[in-house]
Amino acid sequence: MTVLVHPVLLCGGSGTRLWPLSRKSFPKQFARITGDTSLFQEAAKRLSGAGFAAPMVITGNDFRFIVTEQLAAIEIAPQAILIEPEGRNTAPAALAAALVLAAQDPKALMLLAPSDHVIPDAAAFRAAVTAAAPRALAGDFVTMGITPTRAETGYGYLELAPGGHPDATEPQQLARFIEKPDAERAARMIASGNFLWNAGIFLFTAATLISAFRTLAPEILGPVEGAVAEAQPDLSFLRLAPGPWDKVPDISIDYAIMEKSANLAVMPYSAGWSDLGGWDAVWQESGPDGAGNVTSDHATAIDCRDTLLRSESPRIELVGIGLEDILAVATTDAVLIAHKSEAQRVKEAVSALKARKVPQATQFPTDHRPWGMFESLITGPRFQVKRIVVKPGAALSLQSHHHRSEHWIVVEGTAKVTIDDKVQLVTENQSVYIPLGAVHRMENPGKVPMVLIEVQTGSYLGEDDIIRYEDVYARGQGAKG
Template structure:
């Protein structure tokens, strides 16, 4: 039995504008109909796999809940990080949470990868499981198909193959320059590091005790003082914040001796940048990858992607260009520059642009809202409340609100009065009045909200009750 541990806490800034802090790439459908996270869940489910442990940021735990329920995998365990601390502490808290079963085999796996051949993937994992049960740590090396300086590499001299087909790892090379990467590919002894780890729980904890003992005490405290909160385990914020932000490779793996590698030849792709998506996408006869409402005219080797069906993205005479359009952001970059795409987020953040971190659509545990129009002293929003969902009992100091139901039914509390509204009915919430919105029906509730007042920020909320136990001030 393998216990999957899915690491799903990253922000994916190199895939801006499609991936942003408020809704990062792992929860987005970049390849196929399902999100990358859901695809990861799918390939690690079924016979021989235990229910997954998902380590994610506290901001994403409700997104995880929604997407696991869509996959009918509500029996997973969610560990919520209060602050991002990279893959080292995330892997350690998962292992520590399983200390009662030190001989259990766990598989650490990122949530943002694409694997085309699920059966081939599982066959390799099953072979590697035999070694992992004997206290070994197994990594996964992918045969390179191109020069890729942006990837970590494993040096695997193939002469050292054991009876299970696994090979000894000589050393790690982290993101080499292009000239070095070209030489490594020519040698046929270097493989891409897929970022997956298979080992016993006790083996990984022991490795941290040896190579990164400073992380162990902080993670133990974060778990000891963690709190059950609805469907997740929330790590203690102050204790977890004491952890160094460090990748698992740097913290432990590069210092560990006698590790083995399984060769993973199953159509693996790391969706780390736009070139990765282009390489993993179907292409036309000119090498162009087109997605959504995108058209290429006399273009070559370019990626054109429109996330909005109402926005026609047309490339004319382009070569080696990435052009990606969403409702509120457009990226145009040369293919050679995609590894620096995170700079766009840095620059937009310095400009205090909303698009740096958020989308127009903002997801909440009850559903989502999106701004349709924003002006001086007014804002128009569209709200979707899931069946059974409800906003917190709240009031506002600076704004009044007018609600119009356009689909579904709404139970509205204003002061001591509770009213049921259906399509085309509306109500008014005066400034300062305590109120709540609920969806008592079996279909999604869609509602138009018109705000008016001197200040329309999301932090103008006094919250009195909330079924989702949120502590931050959000809608």
């Protein structure tokens, strides 16, 4: 019998430990960190092919078009994209996916996986999932256990039951979950040879998970059932109902279900894995050179050792001289410099920036939209300059503003511009003025991306100063809708 695995990709979170490359507005799963494609795209490709159904993705409202765009770029069509009204951790998300799948097949085999991990050997990982499938189909929860390579304090651990083998090629009985240990306890566990890292990747049937919630966490089951039953289709998405979802507690699947269950097994996996939980992990996974250095394009290391130098912009040349065990990451609007041993404290920096209401804490100068993107180039008290890129055939909403006027200068391609009842084509080196309050729209009728420079002037320049009258992406009102 051929077993079909249904991948469920968790695609929320803010990824603060990889700031400034990962921020709330564009978290690490969507970024190109270790290759030419994003971590999310790599996860989708890894869990595709023979034996795997099209993926189900669970994400937030602001990321829904990023998800569809990145999947389209790798030619993978999702089975479904569920939109959470608010992030409530992994337990409610997993249960919502199980309820949707169970409506088609209660015995559907689910692989619940984060979308921001690095697993270099995709074939080996798929083979491990296949080996674990019979145990999951028999009604057990199977978690992927990673062979430890060091006494890591940033991961949870899995203790094998007596007689378990950490290098087995089939699922082993799991005794218990262990919270992130201190260094001394981690060293003892590694020395015992009876522990694996907890990757947070689980294999089970939809029916097994729903039954476990009914027994162990009924307070979660009811609201999530309501959110799924009242879910509404929106374009190609399925929006979970916000009313019932508001009653859902914020809790991980580990706490809600796994740590209370008796039917636990672990599938050992030793072919390489990282959750990229900090810049020190990125340094390790990026393959340091003979001196232990990792440098990106636009970065130069002179007499450095065991150092990461990474510039995300061709406009910023990052140079390190005589550095050792240093992490330096530069974006167009922020720079991080830290000792490698302090990598886990980056989230403290994000908290400090949030407390000061610094926009760089959560927002990028570049903002991705379903029609393309824009980049804020310079901002003053009553003006802002943006570079806007509109994809071929795409159109912004028909809209107006209460507090600003705009001047558009086309620098590449041709724009079809609507201003009140006038429609005109604006080509390269031409410009057009949009008065305050005018109802307007920008479209790209061409076959190549259209680029323009927008100069805004007014008393308030926030992205929420927008009234939408028509929108092909059905975004409603608000900054992103």
